[in-house]
Amino acid sequence: MGESSTKSTITAALHQSGHYGRVARRKPLLSARHMKACIEFAKKHMKDSQTMRNKILWSDETKIELFGVNSKRYVWRKPGTAHHLPNTIPTVKHGGGSIMLWGCFSAAGTGRLVAMEGKTNAAKYRDILEENLFQSAQDLRLGRRFTFQQDNDPKHTAKITKEWLRNNSVTILDWPSQSPDLNPIEHLWRDLKMAVHQRSPSNLTELERICKEEWQRIPKSRCEKLVASFPRRLMAVLAQKGASTQY
Numbered sequence: 001m002g003e004s005s006t007k008s009t010i011t012a013a014l015h016q017s018g019h020y021g022r023v024a025r026r027k028p029l030l031s032a033r034h035m036k037a038c039i040e041f042a043k044k045h046m047k048d049s050q051t052m053r054n055k056i057l058w059s060d061e062t063k064i065e066l067f068g069v070n071s072k073r074y075v076w077r078k079p080g081t082a083h084h085l086p087n088t089i090p091t092v093k094h095g096g097g098s099i100m101l102w103g104c105f106s107a108a109g110t111g112r113l114v115a116m117e118g119k120t121n122a123a124k125y126r127d128i129l130e131e132n133l134f135q136s137a138q139d140l141r142l143g144r145r146f147t148f149q150q151d152n153d154p155k156h157t158a159k160i161t162k163e164w165l166r167n168n169s170v171t172i173l174d175w176p177s178q179s180p181d182l183n184p185i186e187h188l189w190r191d192l193k194m195a196v197h198q199r200s201p202s203n204l205t206e207l208e209r210i211c212k213e214e215w216q217r218i219p220k221s222r223c224e225k226l227v228a229s230f231p232r233r234l235m236a237v238l239a240q241k242g243a244s245t246q247y
Helices: 007-016 032-045 050-054 122-139 159-167 185-198 204-217 220-228 230-239
Strands: 020-023 025-028 056-065 074-077 088-091 098-106 109-116 147-149
Touching: 032 230, 050 056, 050 220, 056 122, 056 185, 098 122, 098 185, 098 204, 098 220, 109 122, 109 204, 109 220, 122 159, 185 204, 185 220, 220 230
Parallel strands: 025 088, 056 147
Antiparallel strands: 020 074, 056 098, 098 109
């Protein structure tokens, strides 16, 4: 408007209008196709029983850094708008030493946690499943008739992976792309990273050991609560019309 103003005056005006400086949330970049798929998924599974959800074995991969430093960007936003698109930082999956982990859990507790050495292709992923999937289901007393959840990472949908899953009669939960908000394991990863970095591992060997120790310490009650939150996650997706949610 051609008038000068001080930083404090601008800040006061922003506060008066209900905007406050906050770190922008990291959320997946969603296309219209992604949002439509999330809506269809939410509608399909809203009526699933809690018994059915308790038979799901949730899985995912995550990277844990030895010295966890994540870039931050501050935004001006109103309360309750943290997950709105202008207030988030779009990300793609998986992005100083670090390790990559594959883990799974159900309402009955945490399953296996595996460090993934080097670049993991479809063949390595199949081996991880072969060595850990049924053992995790057995440890958690899910029986043979459980449902396995995984996202649409290329190594998960590769021919060699699909053949192994089909040959072993594994029921797959049809999962929409770019939808970590729906997966309750994301909160377990957050819990794990906080617990691990409180112990300040000094090298990658120690980092892996501590990750496995802390993973086993996650209480069953926490897992039950996260699985029980799934209907609320679905409702949030519908309320947001497929866009990112508070989860």
